[in-house]
Amino acid sequence: MSITVTLNRRHLLAGAASLPITTSLAAHAAAPLLGSSEQIFSRFKMGDFEITTLLVAQSTRKEPQGTFGMNVSPEEFAKASAENFIPYDQTETYFTPTLVNTGKELILFDTGLGGETLGVLRALRAAGYSEDQVDIVVLTHMHPDHIGGLMVEGSATFPNARYITGTTEYEFWLAKGPEHRIGGMVANLVKPLAEKTTFIDPNYSVASGITALDTSGHTPGHMGYMLESGGRQVFIAADMANHHVWSLAYPDWEVRFDTDKVAAAATRRRVLGMLATDKIPMIGYHLPFPALGYVSTRGEGFHYTPASYQFSG
Numbered sequence: 580m581s582i583t584v585t586l587n588r589r590h591l592l593a594g595a596a597s598l599p600i601t602t603s604l605a606a607h608a609a610a611p612l613l614g615s616s617e618q619i620f621s622r623f624k625m626g627d628f629e630i631t632t633l634l635v636a637q638s639t640r641k642e643p644q645g646t647f648g649m650n651v652s653p654e655e656f657a658k659a660s661a662e663n664f665i666p667y668d669q670t671e672t673y674f675t676p677t678l679v680n681t682g683k684e685l686i687l688f689d690t691g692l693g694g695e696t697l698g699v700l701r702a703l704r705a706a707g708y709s710e711d712q713v714d715i716v717v718l719t720h721m722h723p724d725h726i727g728g729l730m731v732e733g734s735a736t737f738p739n740a741r742y743i744t745g746t747t748e749y750e751f752w753l754a755k756g757p758e759h760r761i762g763g764m765v766a767n768l769v770k771p772l773a774e775k776t777t778f779i780d781p782n783y784s785v786a787s788g789i790t791a792l793d794t795s796g797h798t799p800g801h802m803g804y805m806l807e808s809g810g811r812q813v814f815i816a817a818d819m820a821n822h823h824v825w826s827l828a829y830p831d832w833e834v835r836f837d838t839d840k841v842a843a844a845a846t847r848r849r850v851l852g853m854l855a856t857d858k859i860p861m862i863g864y865h866l867p868f869p870a871l872g873y874v875s876t877r878g879e880g881f882h883y884t885p886a887s888y889q890f891s892g
């Protein structure tokens with residue numbers, strides 16, 4: 580009796596054991612394609628500061644030589660691109676405001692593009708903040724992709740914020756008049772907030788450890804911001820250098836969006852040289868996300884190395 584029972588159990592067990600295998604094989608359909616992964620915020624700690632870069636938009640653009648390297652031949656542009664493993668006929672443009680939590684204040688540098696669904700709110704919320712927590716909004720300059728997120732349907736996007744921006748920048752664009760595309764945007768988006776805005780010159784201290792630096796050229800009042808805490812520094816470069824290859828390796832290449840092309844090139848050489856000498860990483864508004872990297876000198880120009888684990892631990 581006991582032998583029969585044992586055999587039966589063995590058969591049952593064997594059958595039971597084989598069943599799930601058969602079932603799982605039958606049910607094991609190909610995993611669905613999920614599309615590219617998307618990371619829209621990146622936070623690291625530096626001293627007392629928490630610094631978060633926010634990816635608020637990304638776009639693919641054709642014919643990049645219409646924007647970068649306007650003063651060099653197509654052959655030279657294609658060769659420089661190939662040497663750096665990027666296509667010459669297409670580019671990715673990123674839009675990356677930076678959020679700094681000093682422990683006392685939450686400070687947002689630039690606001691991204693406008694539109695019905697504001698990328699800046701999406702990324703800010705994904706990073707764990709709400710718009711009413713932002714204490715200060717700093718505008719590095721007033722191109723539309725930096726001021727577009729200031730207002731939502733005529734109301735301030737960041738209801739409790741005050742604002743800081745350059746006097747020169749504000750006056751330059753306002754003087755263009757409301758008919759001018761950017762002048763009109765500044766009149767609509769920045770001017771209504773003027774009472775809550777502190778208009779500054781370079782070297783102004785936004786908060787302890789945050790200092791405005793003159794990086795004019797891209798626009799007349801363009802400023803970058805040096806962050807310093809715990810004996811370390813990071814430079815918010817905004818649009819001083821807009822491509823990790825074409826602007827870094829070839830700082831003299833003309834860029835369509837630089838208001839003063841000669842001054843912009845001189846600023847790139849001066850500031851990138853300082854960052855390379857002092858080994859200070861930069862956050863570039865239009866650089867590949869998460870937009871943080873190091874600058875070194877290479878040949879006649881500079882080389883960009885994306886940050887890895889320098890701020891972990």
Ligand SMILES: [Zn+2]
Nearest residue numbers: 722724818864
């Ligand atoms: Zn920009």
